[in-house]
Amino acid sequence: MGDFVRRFWLPFCSRTNSCPTAAAAREVTGERLVAFRATDGQVGLVDEFCPHRRAPMFFGRNEEDGLRCVYHGWKFDRAGTCTDMLRNRPTHSSRRSDDCGI
Numbered sequence: 001m002g003d004f005v006r007r008f009w010l011p012f013c014s015r016t017n018s019c020p021t022a023a024a025a026r027e028v029t030g031e032r033l034v035a036f037r038a039t040d041g042q043v044g045l046v047d048e049f050c051p052h053r054r055a056p057m058f059f060g061r062n063e064e065d066g067l068r069c070v071y072h073g074w075k076f077d078r079a080g081t082c083t084d085m086l087r088n089r090p091t092h093s094s095r096r097s098d099d100c101g102i
Contacts, residue, residue: 044078
């Protein structure tokens, strides 16, 4: 049923209760999502939790047309695609950081 419903446009913010610049929790088709207005004025909709460590995206920072997770700094665009991953690569390490799957 969920795949069928996702094929259609569904309203999740009304004009009277439009999405503010800050993130707002919404539930659409049984999924818990976070709506936000990006810096370019477009409305974005992302999963309620960051896929990295399941931090709540409700507390994310709205910056440069996306929402950045406050836990590790992953940034998601309006469609929920991860566009930036902040990470520190050590110059030398005893373990292989490239194999962590991030």
